Amino acid sequence: MAAIGYSITFYLLSRLIEGKRKSTDRLVTILVTSAFGLAVVPLVSLAWTVIERGAARFDVEFFTFSMRNVVGAGGGAYHAIVGTLQITGLATLISVPIGIMTAIYLVEYARGPLARAVTFFVDVMTGIPSIVAGLFAYAAFVLVFGPGVRMGIGGAVALSVLMIPVVIRATEEMLKIVPNELREASYALGVPKWLTVTKVVLPTALAGIATGVMIAIARIIGETAPLLIIAGFTASTNFNPFDERMMTLPVFVYTSYSNQGADAQTYIDRAWTGALVLMLIVMLLNLFARLVSKFFSPKG
């Protein structure tokens, strides 16, 4: 209220003293700045809360112990961190080649109705609810392994369904902004099209593609619902994504909070620290993406 009152008074004062043009300028500046402030408030508040509450259990034990045979205090998310890294890594391994190649097809080769159809379905895929992706992966694995199947790789497949359209979109945009003159320069040197794409177009767009992939990873690493269905829940560490249940950080946070034990506070503390670790992983990935785009972007 005070801010609104301040803006109006300031605008009117400025209008009286400085005239219409200056006062409009001030009004718009105030509006834009306060919109920015509003957008930042929840972000800062969220980061602060997670850091404050997550700090309690941000210790060595959290990173080295699983929840096996732990009731009450102690224990850690080692099993969940391993699972998250493995499942996200596998999802990236599946999605990045498919996504980049589809984008190359769309930008460099596709013509006519097929291209439009692919673009349309990519758009549709971007909007798939994550639970549907989880059910899809579960259904597909049930067909092969029978009902009740739980596997880390299933989680990776579900996450790929979510990740592929994001990678395609990001790569497509990056390939489109590679100037056509570079393709022509390469053709004019007698370079075949496939070599032009792999050695001129892709390197020029590499920095942007790397950033896009990182954003896609950040988008899926926090997914809970599909993993709850197909990767399941476990208290022990499982290194094999092709066999049995696999814990992940989002599921760890969810179950710690929803199934609190006798000593509720220790479960809640672990949930906050899990959230903090997840945020840190995403932040590290973003930093890494910055470095990649710095090293690979065209110089000069």
Place this chain on the structure above:
Amino acid sequence: MSMRIELSSLNVYYGSFLAVEDINMVVEPNSITAFIGPSGCGKSTLIRTLNRMHEVIPGAYVKGTLTMNGEDIYSPSVDPVKVRRQVGMVFQRPNPFPTMTIKENVLSGYRLNNSKLSKSDAEAIAEKALKGANLWNEVKDRLDKPGSSLSGGQQQRLCIARAIAVEPDVILMDEPTSALDPISTAAIEDLAIELKEKFTVVIVTHNMQQASRISDMTAFFTIADTGLPGKLIEYDKTDIIFSNPKQKQTEDYVSGRFG
């Protein structure tokens, strides 16, 4: 080796649109041939048919015959990629590869085609091409800097070095100086005159002084109206085109009365 290019009843299409109609001309080896004419008359389109770059645009094709030293470059057995290795091209705007250094840009014709070059060969080719493009003295101390760090005129000469590094027979230049200042333009013009000792040079230009300064032969193209195909009006020695043309249209154009 320099090449003689013969175009006979050549029609160039974009889809169903006839862009250039019925061209008959012979481009002599070791000469500079200039294409002049108003915008949209099809001179850039025509020059792009000489190295089959025209067909990169979807739906574009050519009818008629175009031979280089007697060999039809549009015969079905000819790979357009091979044609482009024999016919180098320099574009209107300098377009060095942004991810490559100056040296890598010069050698890109080899590197992009996965040709293996020994280190000493690569050095020699780069030096020869850069010297051929009158750029060596300006860049010899910074061969490992990005190509885009050069000035516009230097970038254009880098593109010429890149084109001549693969030792083509013909060099096509599509308005190579239209984005450059007068000093860089003079450098490129001098270079074009040197290049004709070894190559057949074809240049598209809007600048009639440029055509009269550097070319041996000049072809004048025009269109009757938008939507109609471009036509070759007159093709002769440059001094005849500029001093004593046979066609009224040519005279009007070169004397600045139209176009």
